[in-house]
Amino acid sequence: MSSANTLTIAQARDALRARTLSAAELTEACLTAASDAKALNAFVHDTPEIAQAQAAAADARLASGDAPALCGIPLGIKDLFCTRGVPSQAASNILAGFKPEYESTVTQQLFDAGAVMLGKLNMDEFAMGSSNETSAYGNAISPWRRAGSDAALTPGGSSGGSAAAVAADLCLGATGTDTGGSIRQPAAFTGIVGLKPTYGRCSRWGIVAFASSLDQAGPMGKSVRDVAIMMGAMAGHDPKDSTSADLPVPDFEAALTGDIRGRKIGLPREYRMEGMPAEIERLWADGADMLRDAGAEIVDISLPHTKYALPAYYVIAPAEASSNLARYDGVRYGHRAALVPGDGITQMYEKTRAEGFGKEVQRRIMIGTYVLSAGFYDAYYRRAQRVRSLIKRDFDMAFADGIDAILTPATPSSAFGLGEMVDADPVAMYLNDVFTVTVNLAGLPGISVPTGVDAQGLPLGLQLIGRPWEEGDLLNHAFVLERAANFAAKPARWW
Amino acid sequence: MLDLAYTTPKPKVISGAQEDWELVIGMEIHAQVASNAKLFSGASTTFGAEPNANVSFVDAAMPGMLPVINEYCVAQAVRTGLALNAEIHLFSAFDRKNYFYPDLPQGYQISQLYHPIVGEGEVLVDMAPGIARLVRIERIHLEQDAGKSIHDMDPSMSFVDLNRTGVALMEIVSRPDIRGPEEAAAYVVKLRQILRYLGTCDGNMQNGNLRADVNVSVCRIGQYEKFAATGDFSHLGTRCEIKNMNSMRFIQQAIDYEARRQIALLEDGGTVLQETRLYDPDRGETRSMRSKEEAQDYRYFPCPDLLPLEIEQAWVDDIKASLPELPDAKKARFVLHYGMTEYDAAVLTAETENAAFFEAVAEGRDGKQAANWVINELFGRLNKQGLGIAESPVSAAQLGGVLDLIASDAISGKIAKDLFEILWTEGGNPAEIVEARGMRQVTDTGAIEAAVDEIIAANPAQVEKARANPKLAGWFVGQVIKATGGKANPAAVNALVAQKLGL
Numbered sequence: 001m002s003s004a005n006t007l008t009i010a011q012a013r014d015a016l017r018a019r020t021l022s023a024a025e026l027t028e029a030c031l032t033a034a035s036d037a038k039a040l041n042a043f044v045h046d047t048p049e050i051a052q053a054q055a056a057a058a059d060a061r062l063a064s065g066d067a068p069a070l071c072g073i074p075l076g077i078k079d080l081f082c083t084r085g086v087p088s089q090a091a092s093n094i095l096a097g098f099k100p101e102y103e104s105t106v107t108q109q110l111f112d113a114g115a116v117m118l119g120k121l122n123m124d125e126f127a128m129g130s131s132n133e134t135s136a137y138g139n140a141i142s143p144w145r146r147a148g149s150d151a152a153l154t155p156g157g158s159s160g161g162s163a164a165a166v167a168a169d170l171c172l173g174a175t176g177t178d179t180g181g182s183i184r185q186p187a188a189f190t191g192i193v194g195l196k197p198t199y200g201r202c203s204r205w206g207i208v209a210f211a212s213s214l215d216q217a218g219p220m221g222k223s224v225r226d227v228a229i230m231m232g233a234m235a236g237h238d239p240k241d242s243t244s245a246d247l248p249v250p251d252f253e254a255a256l257t258g259d260i261r262g263r264k265i266g267l268p269r270e271y272r273m274e275g276m277p278a279e280i281e282r283l284w285a286d287g288a289d290m291l292r293d294a295g296a297e298i299v300d301i302s303l304p305h306t307k308y309a310l311p312a313y314y315v316i317a318p319a320e321a322s323s324n325l326a327r328y329d330g331v332r333y334g335h336r337a338a339l340v341p342g343d344g345i346t347q348m349y350e351k352t353r354a355e356g357f358g359k360e361v362q363r364r365i366m367i368g369t370y371v372l373s374a375g376f377y378d379a380y381y382r383r384a385q386r387v388r389s390l391i392k393r394d395f396d397m398a399f400a401d402g403i404d405a406i407l408t409p410a411t412p413s414s415a416f417g418l419g420e421m422v423d424a425d426p427v428a429m430y431l432n433d434v435f436t437v438t439v440n441l442a443g444l445p446g447i448s449v450p451t452g453v454d455a456q457g458l459p460l461g462l463q464l465i466g467r468p469w470e471e472g473d474l475l476n477h478a479f480v481l482e483r484a485a486n487f488a489a490k491p492a493r494w495w
Numbered sequence: 496m497l498d499l500a501y502t503t504p505k506p507k508v509i510s511g512a513q514e515d516w517e518l519v520i521g522m523e524i525h526a527q528v529a530s531n532a533k534l535f536s537g538a539s540t541t542f543g544a545e546p547n548a549n550v551s552f553v554d555a556a557m558p559g560m561l562p563v564i565n566e567y568c569v570a571q572a573v574r575t576g577l578a579l580n581a582e583i584h585l586f587s588a589f590d591r592k593n594y595f596y597p598d599l600p601q602g603y604q605i606s607q608l609y610h611p612i613v614g615e616g617e618v619l620v621d622m623a624p625g626i627a628r629l630v631r632i633e634r635i636h637l638e639q640d641a642g643k644s645i646h647d648m649d650p651s652m653s654f655v656d657l658n659r660t661g662v663a664l665m666e667i668v669s670r671p672d673i674r675g676p677e678e679a680a681a682y683v684v685k686l687r688q689i690l691r692y693l694g695t696c697d698g699n700m701q702n703g704n705l706r707a708d709v710n711v712s713v714c715r716i717g718q719y720e721k722f723a724a725t726g727d728f729s730h731l732g733t734r735c736e737i738k739n740m741n742s743m744r745f746i747q748q749a750i751d752y753e754a755r756r757q758i759a760l761l762e763d764g765g766t767v768l769q770e771t772r773l774y775d776p777d778r779g780e781t782r783s784m785r786s787k788e789e790a791q792d793y794r795y796f797p798c799p800d801l802l803p804l805e806i807e808q809a810w811v812d813d814i815k816a817s818l819p820e821l822p823d824a825k826k827a828r829f830v831l832h833y834g835m836t837e838y839d840a841a842v843l844t845a846e847t848e849n850a851a852f853f854e855a856v857a858e859g860r861d862g863k864q865a866a867n868w869v870i871n872e873l874f875g876r877l878n879k880q881g882l883g884i885a886e887s888p889v890s891a892a893q894l895g896g897v898l899d900l901i902a903s904d905a906i907s908g909k910i911a912k913d914l915f916e917i918l919w920t921e922g923g924n925p926a927e928i929v930e931a932r933g934m935r936q937v938t939d940t941g942a943i944e945a946a947v948d949e950i951i952a953a954n955p956a957q958v959e960k961a962r963a964n965p966k967l968a969g970w971f972v973g974q975v976i977k978a979t980g981g982k983a984n985p986a987a988v989n990a991l992v993a994q995k996l997g998l
Contacts, residue, residue, distance in 0.1 A: 081559075082557075082558060082559045088558070090558070095558065098558070100557065100558065100559070101552075102552060102557070104559060204559075204561060205559065205560070205561050206559040206560075207559050208558045208559050209558075209559065209800075211799070212799035212800050213799035239563065240561060240563060241561050241563075242561065242562065242563050242564065242800060242801050242802055243799075243800065243801075243802060319796060320796075320799050322593075322794075323591050323593050323602065323603050323794070323796070325602075326593060326595065326601065326602020326603060327556040327558070327600060327601050327602050329595065329597075329602065331597050331600070331655065332555055332556070332557075332600060333557070345596075345597060345653070349595055369794065372593070372794035372795075372796050373792050373794055374792045374794075377794075377795075377796070381796055
């Protein structure tokens with residue numbers, strides 16, 4: 001079964017349980033696909049030995065009839081997750097050589113459910129970026145190309161390696177993290193499904209922190225069902241994360257009934273941005289039609305503080321990052337700059353951090369340091385937090401009005417070319433997050449579903465935003481959208 | 496609760512070259528919370544472990560590690576707040592104080608700037624019997640301690656020990672109500688006493704368990720009253736903060752030096768700069784550490800890894816119900832119940848273990864006598880040998896036994912001291928020792944009478960003198976007691992001698 005790597009998780013699960021496919025075969029197919037896809041630079045640390053050992057263990061469990069949903073399913077793990085004994089460096093030089101002695105809660109739960117780790121996936125450095133171009137490992141490259149062009153495109157970011165790997169069938173699913181859109185935007189750019197759960201649904205323990213009040217791990221997969229299956233293993237209360245919610249984990253897959261009759265879907269008018277490309281407008285309208293055809297009621301709603309979300313996000317996220325990244329000082333682990341006689345601790349900090357952090361990370365540390373500094377705190381950080389409360393209230397009121405889910409575009413455009421934005425104002429890059437950051441600021445679950453392609457054949461996605469803790473319901477809406485859109489495009493293999 | 500009346504001490508006045516000045520002092524006490532585990536990690540807090548032995552991944556700030564609040568430390572802070580009669584905030588929150596230092600692995604200290612767990616309270620600082628200063632507490636917050644940087648182990652390198660990193664501290668912030676070096680030291684003594692009563696801090700200053708930052712300013716006579724009436728700090732002088740003091744003696748010396756430095760500066764036409772200073776005990780002076788301009792910008796903001804800390808009133812009430820009797824109440828009770836002086840009560844209640852020992856001795860006995868024996872004989876002896884009450888060779892039961900023998904006239908006070916000596920060095924049951932060694936005093940008047948007659952008969956010249964001057968009867972008493980080997984009851988001898996001499 002040479003193309004086992006192209007299966008969905010659900011298909012592979014059934015084949016594994018039926019014993020028509022072994023975990024070892026499936027893992028081998030993925031490892032081969034991954035090693036043939038070095039051009040994508042999606043996997044940055046391969047762990048074939050771990051994968052083979054986990055596959056053998058999975059086969060033993062399958063043989064004994066103990067076959068949880070993810071038993072024997074090969075996954076890629078974003079480099080932001082700490083994995084025991086395996087390089088985990090958040091795509092940063094400052095964590096060069098760092099191999100944690102602990103396993104993140106989310107990856108541990110995936111492994112407990114039988115998942116197989118193929119390796120670590122590329123990403124933007126410390127998850128700061130929307131194109132995977134800030135990675136210390138170099139760019140991850142999208143398997144997609146514009147029709148008639150061989151220009152390299154971004155897989156999006158920050159979970160660019162995850163998106164590229166799933167879209168190119170190098171793994172069956174991948175973990176991502178989403179602070180401002182880092183799961184949903186790359187999923188949309190690469191024609192896959194990405195779920196950012198409610199803040200607190202997945203433990204943050206063992207995931208390198210970017211902006212603690214916004215970061216959330218989530219699954220990226222080839223279908224809504226796959227994402228639902230992964231969610232079941234990734235979610236859950238963790239006493240080691242004080243912000244993790246002590247709530248039962250429902251059967252997310254069982255929530256996929258396909259029935260959304262009578263549900264109210266909101267279309268927020270503030271997301272109709274000026275200058276929005278016509279094809280995005282059309283995609284959005286088509287998506288609304290699909291949900292209406294499935295029996296949902298489409299309602300225009302207002303989320304009046306939306307326009308303040310991006311500026312608020314680019315105050316809060318860098319502020320937290322500036323503090324979270326203070327620990328990378330060269331004292332205990334990771335990179336330490338070579339010092340010359342006479343250098344003191346200040347020189348050690350300065351040289352280490354100047355060498356270890358890339359430009360975008362340095363920029364955000366400086367922004368964050370500035371907005372928290374004496375005399376500016378009230379004008380920036382405190383005001384941004386107030387905006388955040390208002391944005392959350394916008395959503396609360398919409399849900400209180402009976403809205404079940406909110407439909408928006410996932411991104412303002414399809415994937416852009418690598419290097420195209422290099423000389424642009426950083427703010428132009430930040431605009432990639434315009435539809436997604438509100439969800440992080442409000443702590444809500446959001447999912448990106450591929451529903452169409454643009455004129456150049458590149459995938460486009462829509463975002464559904466759900467009520468807090470109602471990922472099952474959100475997935476069901478996404479499931480309906482996915483079925484109706486019947487997105488079947490695959491990137492033509494060039495790598 | 497019983498209260499003793501007190502008057503307020505006069506503020507310390509220092510005469511400068513030109514005029515008189517008063518001192519205004521506020522203190523921040525960093526008290527290490529007595530707890531087995533650190534504030535946000537499960538690592539041990541044992542003092543004196545091998546360097547970096549008590550360090551968890553959280554303490555070392557490994558990537559992806561998260562803090563989880565230690566409920567016991569919260570309870571300890573609440574307990575402390577309740578004992579200081581303070582407001583307990585059911586809602587509090589943690590903030591990050593950001594700065595770079597090698598012994599601060601996270602690059603920030605988790606503290607409580609905006610919403611401390613404990614609000615306004617008070618401490619009655621005893622200066623002398625009947626004289627005390629009520630010092631108001633502004634707040635108590637919980638925070639993490641830093642580790643230790645060691646710069647003198649290697650000529651080119653510094654070493655870091657993270658054992659203390661993340662240990663819970665209570666920062667207890669006073670109002671500027673302290674008015675002199677002695678009061679400052681007495682304030683620390685009193686806080687330490689309360690914390691030790693509560694078991695919320697060991698108060699071991701040598702181990703850095705209790706450290707004080709002292710804010711000192713000086714003002715002209717009368718200015719403090721204006722400040723007190725209005726709350727307007729502009730009536731007071733500019734303050735300097737002397738950091739990290741861990742001895743009562745140094746606290747007093749540093750304040751005295753600092754006040755005189757400021758006075759000299761002001762009288763010379765200069766101004767006091769707000770700054771942080773360090774006290775150098777070898778040279779007996781304070782030195783500038785950093786000025787206000789050089790002060791770090793700590794970029795405080797709410798710690799996003801921790802939810803606000805919300806506690807329930809019922810939980811606070813449970814803690815309140817479990818509070819021990821506190822020093823002020825105990826001292827007042829000792830004065831009123833046992834009829835002892837406030838001074839003796841203060842001595843006996845300095846440590847809760849001492850008070851408990853005393854009460855075990857005094858139980859069912861004469862309180863004043865018990866106090867005398869515990870303070871003069873026992874504490875005197877313990878102090879001389881540098882022992883604590885827990886190491887006392889004489890138990891409360893043994894000492895009580897001695898007092899019982901005195902009360903039943905079995906032994907005299909003098910014999911009792913010999914008996915105490917035997918108990919101290921050899922141990923044993925006091926009553927049995929008295930019997931076995933024939934130490935019981937003679938109260939049989941027949942036997943004493945014979946001895947008195949004998950002495951009177953043998954010393955006619957002394958009899959004459961005594962009859963002329965009755966004060967000399969004491970000589971006969973001494974002779975009789977000596978003749979009976981010290982066992983004659985002195986009261987009985989006195990009476991008989993007087994009677995026989997016809998006095």
